[in-house]
Amino acid sequence: MFREDFNSYKSQNPPLSKVLNFNDCKHLLTKQVKEVKVKMNAKAKFGLKPSKDWKVYELNNNSGLIFIKNPFTVTGQRYWIIRSLRDYTNKPNKLNLDIHNIIPQNEEFWTFSQKDINVMNKLRWATLGYHHNWDTKVYSETSKSDFPLDLASLSQYVADVLNFSEFRAEAAIVNFYHMNSRLSGHTDHSEQFLEAPLFSFSFGQTAIFLIGGATIDTKPTALFIESGDIIVMSKESRLCYHGVPKILHAEVNLLTNDNEEINGEELNCDTLEDCNDSIYWTTFQKYINNCRININVRQVLRPINSILDS
Ligand SMILES: O=C(O)CCC(=O)C(=O)O
Numbered sequence: 001m002f003r004e005d006f007n008s009y010k011s012q013n014p015p016l017s018k019v020l021n022f023n024d025c026k027h028l029l030t031k032q033v034k035e036v037k038v039k040m041n042a043k044a045k046f047g048l049k050p051s052k053d054w055k056v057y058e059l060n061n062n063s064g065l066i067f068i069k070n071p072f073t074v075t076g077q078r079y080w081i082i083r084s085l086r087d088y089t090n091k092p093n094k095l096n097l098d099i100h101n102i103i104p105q106n107e108e109f110w111t112f113s114q115k116d117i118n119v120m121n122k123l124r125w126a127t128l129g130y131h132h133n134w135d136t137k138v139y140s141e142t143s144k145s146d147f148p149l150d151l152a153s154l155s156q157y158v159a160d161v162l163n164f165s166e167f168r169a170e171a172a173i174v175n176f177y178h179m180n181s182r183l184s185g186h187t188d189h190s191e192q193f194l195e196a197p198l199f200s201f202s203f204g205q206t207a208i209f210l211i212g213g214a215t216i217d218t219k220p221t222a223l224f225i226e227s228g229d230i231i232v233m234s235k236e237s238r239l240c241y242h243g244v245p246k247i248l249h250a251e252v253n254l255l256t257n258d259n260e261e262i263n264g265e266e267l268n269c270d271t272l273e274d275c276n277d278s279i280y281w282t283t284f285q286k287y288i289n290n291c292r293i294n295i296n297v298r299q300v301l302r303p304i305n306s307i308l309d310s
Pocket of ligand 1: 175
C-alpha cells in the first residue's frame with residue numbers, strides 16, 4: 001500500500017486533490033484532523049509567532065502526528081534557512097560531500113559553493129550532534145559533536161508548548177532537497193529512546209509527505225508541507241513509515257522582511273543581523289526558490305531518570 005501510493009505521488013501527475021492541505025482545513029476538521037490545544041505563550045521566541053496564534057492539528061488516523069501550520073515570522077524563516085545552509089554545513093558537522101573531498105580543507109561549504117555551483121547542487125544532508133550513520137544506522141559515542149544551542153532551544157521550546165517538556169535535542173539531520181529529490185519510505189528507529197517525539201522543520205519548496213502505519217501494508221495519508229510548517233511525530237506515529245515522494249514548485253517569497261523583532265536569546269547574533277539585510281538575503285532566497293530544507297531533530301538517549309528507574 002505504501003509503495004503503490006509512493007509511486008503514484010512521485011509520478012508526473014500526482015493525485016493532488018487527495019493531499020491534505022492545511023491552508024484550508026475547515027473541511028478536514030473532525031473528519032481527518034482535530035485541533036490540538038497548546039500552552040499559550042504570549043511572547044514570541046526563536047523566530048516563531050506567539051503560540052497563542054499557532055494553528056495546531058493532529059491526524060485522526062495517525063495518532064500523535066501533529067502538524068503546526070507555519071508558526072514562523074518571515075525573519076524567523078530567514079534565520080533558520082541561513083543557519084542551515086551557511087552554518088550547520090560547517091565542521092565538525094558532517095556532510096554527504098565529505099567523502100568526495102571536494103571542499104578544500106581550509107574552506108567552508110557555503111563560501112566555496114558560491115564559487116562552484118556544482119558543489120551547491122551536490123549538497124544532500126548534514127548531520128549534527130550524534131551523527132546519523134547511514135550504513136549501520138547506529139549512533140555512537142565516538143561520532144558526535146556539540147548540538148547547536150539555538151536549534152536545541154527552538155526544538156525544546158516547541159516541545160514544551162506541545163507538553164513534551166522532557167524532550168532533549170541530541171541529533172539532527174538537515175536534508176537538502178532539489179526539485180527532483182525524493183526520500184523513500186522508512187521508519188526512524190535508531191534512537192535508543194523511541195518514546196521521545198521527533199521534530200521536523202521545513203523551509204523552501206513544498207513537499208508531498210506520506211505518513212503510513214507500522215508496516216508498509218497500511219495505506220498512507222498524504223499531506224502538503226510548505227515553508228515554515230512543522231511536523232511532530234509522537235506516540236504511535238513516531239515509528240510509522242513515512243517518506244517524501246515529490247517536491248512541488250511553490251512561490252516562497254521571503255524577500256519582504258516583516259522586520260518583526262526576533263527575541264535574540266540563545267540565537268546566533270551574527271545571523272540575526274544578517275536576517276535583516278535584504279541584499280545579503282538574496283542568495284539564500286535564490287536557493288530556496290528551487291530547493292527544500294528539512295531539519296529533523298531527534299532525542300537519542302534515554303532520560304537519566306528512566307535509566308535509574310529501570
Ligand atoms: O523531509 C522530510 O519532511 C522528512 C525527512 C525524514 O523523514 C528523515 O530525515 O528521516
